[in-house]
Amino acid sequence: MTQRSDEGNVAPGAEAFQVRDDGIGETVICATCGVQRQVVSAQTCPVCADERQYLPEGGQRWITPEELARRHYNTMTEEEPGLYSIRTEPAFAIGQRALLLATPHGNVLWDCLSLIDDATIAAIRSKGGLAAIAISHPHFYGAMRVWSRAFGGVPIWIHDADRQWIPDPAPEIRTWSGSTKPLPGDLTLIHVGGHFDGSQVLHWPAGAGGHGVALAGDNPNVCADHRWVTFMRSFPNYIPLAADEAERVVAALRPHAFDRLYGWTPERVMRQDAKRSIERSLIRHVRALRGEHGAVTWSARA
Ligand SMILES: [Zn+2]
Ligand SMILES: [Zn+2]
Secondary structure, three states: OOOEOOOOOEOOOOOOOOOOOOOOOOEEEEOOOOOEEEHHHOOOOHHHHOOOOOOOOOOOOEEOHHHHHHHOEEEEEEEEOOEEEEEEEOOOOOOOEEEEEOOOOOOEEEOOOOOOOHHHHHHHHOOOOOOEEEOOOHHHOOOHHHHHHHOOOOOEEEEHHHHHHOOOOOOOEEEEOOOEEEEOOOEEEEEOOOOOOOOEEEEEOOOHHHOOEEEEEOOOEEOOOOOOEEOEEEOOOOEEOOHHHHHHHHHHHOOOOOOEEEEOOOOOEEOOOHHHHHHHHHHHHHHHHOOOOOOOOHHHHO
């Protein structure tokens, strides 16, 4: 690992990271969450130091983009007409997929991966390239700036409530505030909050044969039993979302018509009846928090 000076910069004479020709400079990628940041800002990964994530035993590990590309590749799979999953194999860090939404008015990448290589760029160009990137929350930032620059510096839309988590502020990273934001192709970003203050969901009304699709990342999170979702502050550390926060997530989704919900891996898709299932799941979640299963006592709640 590269040595650092007291100021946090790479020390002169230390083993240097390879400089990428993308104008961003030397970067490293957190091996636990997959978020890329400039070497000068990389000490302990703030995303992993947060209570929603974790640092591995042995402490912070960084790898270079070159190391990642040597051992991994991306695959692209059609999920339904106009929607493609992009995933890194073998799985890296959190292991999420990105989704490419192709519309007649431009394509949008939903969530992001740490790995981008020439084959991935060519595959996306063959579908019409990218007009914008939007990311549900900080766990899935990946190498978002490199992805943007590979497609001409397209905007990366992040909700303003997550501004503090942006690794290296840059012109291509745009924040928005408010409850909804239109994107190209009749898509809408919905601010739902919950898992992160700035968590957002992408709504695609033309998806699922015109019944509507929501791309949610992990909030709400499609369960192993695909008829249900759950609402969590932390998945690896098993911290449930408070009842009022979960209610706010569902309330933000309520005005939007959709029947299908795509989660953060290909294994987590609610194919139909998503809106009713989310409402049912909210009731189950709140009942569980209130002690329906006897796991929470009044004294514990005080
Ligand atoms: Zn991290
Ligand atoms: Zn997350």
